[in-house]
Amino acid sequence: MANSQIIMDKSVPKGRLNGVVTPPCSKSYAQRALAVALLSEGESVLQNMDFCNDTLSAIRCIESLGATVSREDEHTIVVKGGLKPISDRLFVGESGLSARLFTPIAALCSTPITIEGEGTLLYRPMDMMINPLRALGVDVRDGGGRLPIEVCGPMKGGEINVDGSVSSQFVTGLLLSLPLALEDTVINVAGAVSKPYLDMTIDTAEHFGVAIEHNDYEQFYIAGGQSYQPTTYAVEGDWSAAAMLLVAGAVAGEVTVKNLSTLSKQADVAICDALVRAGAELTSDSNSVTAVHRPLKAFEFDATNCPDLFPALATLAAAAEGESVIVGTRRLEHKESNRAEAIQNEFGKLGIKVDLTTDNVMKIRGGEIVGNVEVESYGDHRMAMTLAVASLLTESEVTIRGAECVAKSYPNFFETLEMLIDAQ
DSSP states (O other): OOOOOOOOOEEOOOOOEEEEEOOOBOHHHHHHHHHHHHHBSSEEEEESOOOOHHHHHHHHHHHHTTOEEEEEETTEEEEEOOOOOSOSEEEOTTOHHHHHHHHHHHTTSSSOEEEEOOGGGGGSOOGGGHHHHHHTTOEEEESSSSSOEEEEOOOOOEEEEEEOSSOSHHHHHHHHHGGGSSSOEEEEEESOOOHHHHHHHHHHHHHTTOOOEEETTTEEEEOSSOOBOOOEEEOOBOHHHHHHHHHHHHHHEEEEEESOOTTOOOGGGGHHHHHHHHTOEEEEOSSEEEEEOOOOBOOEEEOTTOGGGHHHHHHHHHTSBSEEEEEOGGGGTTSSSOHHHHHHHHHHHTTOEEEOOSTTEEEEEOOOOOOSEEEEOTTOHHHHHHHHHHGGGOSSOEEEETGGGGGGTOTTHHHHHHHHHHTO
16 A cells, blocks of 8 residues: 655754643554454443554554444544454554554454555564464464565464564564463563563553563463453553653753653653753653753663664754763664664764764764754654754754654644744
């Protein structure tokens, strides 16, 4: 399926930010909730929903797998669950989570189902799914470790080994699907990364009445024959989107982000630690977080378990005095772009030196942002957003090519940023 989006270049005017915003819901939680609502017999009500491209991909998948989805109001949907496929194909767009989440769910079914995607997702690795699914009794036909992948179940349960070093997303798919298998399952996970995302998965399953146990994320125990219970579920605000807005406040003014809890299980809540280390003023209450600009200093931060923060951290480091050190670049190769190289190239155009010579480490020397340049988004939503925030710091215009890619997670991002500038 071709992407029909219009290619858009975008520039953001320099200015001090001041205002209160509410980010979209967490697309990570939303996709998990949609999957579990599909697997629940009955009607679930999902509140605080927003409809970025990745969430729309998940909705398309659950409808293909038998769910009925109806819109109750702007941010509420009703999902009538039941795994009864009406199509032999799932189209996941460019959503890596949907690909790795709905493949094992499709493998619960006894008819062949092909999982297809588009764009950069076609080059992202899916080989970690093949052998574990086969070990669970699934017939798998794959495209050399890439999409498209055809699966035909049902999954039987048992004991399997999974490589968790590239992504936690496939483990999430197994954790949410295997409670419906007839037999119990033990999953041995080697090198689990992004552990907070696994906590989110367990948390979502629990909310719908299913128990998942683990031993320090290395071994998961899933009882077969369980059933999800339909329920009402309010999706949290997205800490990944909030991170960009809070960094914007820290480098260029004052921004309050609502519908957030610092007690969230989302990995990117760690941005709060980075902001404090960099010298920003940060305050929070039960439902919001505020970041205020103060003179920023270089910081050290390990982003191994929260790799989506790298672009936001790059702008924070670029605005700080001295050389910041960010660990975890190995996690960046298989994102929407090779984010380490993308950050190095595009921040280099802005006059900021980014050093990748040390294994698994990014060093960024803060300095003056230069304008009158064009930078590339690489079709990566987080790159487009962080370049927009960085461009607030220059007197001259910065043009971001391919800025329409923000629709993947935050369709109204540029409007939100411009509103904050206008609010002063």
